[in-house]
Amino acid sequence: MAYGLLGDRVEAEDAVQEAALLAFRNFSSFEPGTNFKAWFFRILTNWCFGRYRQRKRRPDTVEFDEVPAAYLFRQTRDAGLHRPGADPAADVIGKLEGEKIHAAIQRLPEEFRPVAVLYFLEDLSYEEIAATLSVPVGTVRSRLHRGRRLLQKELWTLALEAGIVAGPAGGTS
Amino acid sequence: MSDLTRMSCEETFRRLDDYLDRELSAEEMGMVREHLETCAVCATEFDFEQSVLDLVKEKLRRLDVSPDLARRIARALDQVEQEG
Numbered sequence: 001m002a003y004g005l006l007g008d009r010v011e012a013e014d015a016v017q018e019a020a021l022l023a024f025r026n027f028s029s030f031e032p033g034t035n036f037k038a039w040f041f042r043i044l045t046n047w048c049f050g051r052y053r054q055r056k057r058r059p060d061t062v063e064f065d066e067v068p069a070a071y072l073f074r075q076t077r078d079a080g081l082h083r084p085g086a087d088p089a090a091d092v093i094g095k096l097e098g099e100k101i102h103a104a105i106q107r108l109p110e111e112f113r114p115v116a117v118l119y120f121l122e123d124l125s126y127e128e129i130a131a132t133l134s135v136p137v138g139t140v141r142s143r144l145h146r147g148r149r150l151l152q153k154e155l156w157t158l159a160l161e162a163g164i165v166a167g168p169a170g171g172t173s
Numbered sequence: 174m175s176d177l178t179r180m181s182c183e184e185t186f187r188r189l190d191d192y193l194d195r196e197l198s199a200e201e202m203g204m205v206r207e208h209l210e211t212c213a214v215c216a217t218e219f220d221f222e223q224s225v226l227d228l229v230k231e232k233l234r235r236l237d238v239s240p241d242l243a244r245r246i247a248r249a250l251d252q253v254e255q256e257g
Contacts, residue, residue, distance in 0.1 A: 004233075013242050020246045021253055069189070073221045082217075089224035098232040105233075121233050126196050145190045152225070 001041065004117030005048040007106040015051060019044035038131040041122070045114060045132055067149035075156050079165050093155060095164045104154040112147030119144055180208045185215050193223055 002012035002019075023030075023043050030039050068074070072092070081088035093101075105116050118129045126144070130137045160167045180188075185208045191197045192205045209216045 009239070013239055013245070016242060017246050017249055021249055024250055024253055069186070070218060070222065072225060073218055076221075087224070089221050089228060093225055093228040093232070096232065101229055101232050120230055123230065126194065141191070141196070144194075148190065151229075155225075155229075 001117055001122050002044060002048055004102070004105055004121045005045070005114060006051060007103070011051065015044060015048050019047050022047065035128065035131060038124075038128050041118070041124075041132040042134070045118075049114075066146070067153045069149060071149055072152040072156055076165075081165070092159045092164060096155065096158055096162065100158050100162075101155065104151060104158060107154060108147055108150055112143050112150065115140055115143045116147045116151065180204050182208075182212060182215055185209070185212070186218070189219060189222060192219070193226060 002015040003009060006012050006015060019040065023040050026043075030036065072089075076082060076088040076092060081091055087094075105113065105120065108116055114133055115129055118124045118132055124132065126137050126140045129140045129144075133140070156165075159165045185205050188197060188201060188205050192202065195202070197205065209219055
């Protein structure tokens with residue numbers, strides 16, 4: 001998760017260590033019977049946000065235009081990848097490198113990134129994400145749905161750039 | 174289920190994300206599932222979206238974490254405990 005938020009392995013490992021120390025020192029503030037994972041992730045997330053704000057340089061983020069639902073489905077269908085017996089999702093995503101997908105999540109606008117990181121990397125439920133980020137479940141839902149569409153657009157662009165799929169004549173979409 | 178409670182393709186599609194994340198009520202999950210059992214077009218789209226989510230999660234989880242990290246944290250915690 002820390003790597004997802006910070007995009008740097010060394011910084012991410014430092015963040016996990018610092019969060020573990022903070023959690024240890026402040027363990028008395030943890031309420032037994034509540035979700036320990038969400039409590040610890042809140043500490044880690046806050047530490048990462050603080051670190052992130054201190055940075056002078058921030059990663060370039062993708063343009064925030066609304067992306068239509070099922071973007072990747074339509075792109076793969078229009079590219080002729082939906083042949084009988086084919087697995088178009090695996091034909092595209094399966095060939096992308098994990099590091100590239102990770103970088104695509106890093107480029108999501110700040111509004112969507114933490115939700116996407118907790119969802120994709122930690123497999124948390126909407127409720128757990130809401131508890132970790134101290135936002136309403138409805139906010140998690142809308143940010144995740146929109147972030148997911150933005151990510152699909154990024155993944156399609158990556159697939160075009162990597163030559164996994166052929167772009168339309170005259171340039172990429 | 175009667176026709177009155179049957180979901181249209183549009184109503185089903187609106188619930189795509191929540192269905193894949195199992196964030197719908199049991200009743201709505203059942204209604205979407207029933208639609209998918211009888212609508213090949215929507216089922217293809219839902220299967221595709223599910224595969225995308227599974228593949229992305231799988232790819233991201235394969236990223237390695239330094240084997241030294243757990244040792245570093247344990248050492249740091251020991252130190253804090255000794256100081257405290």
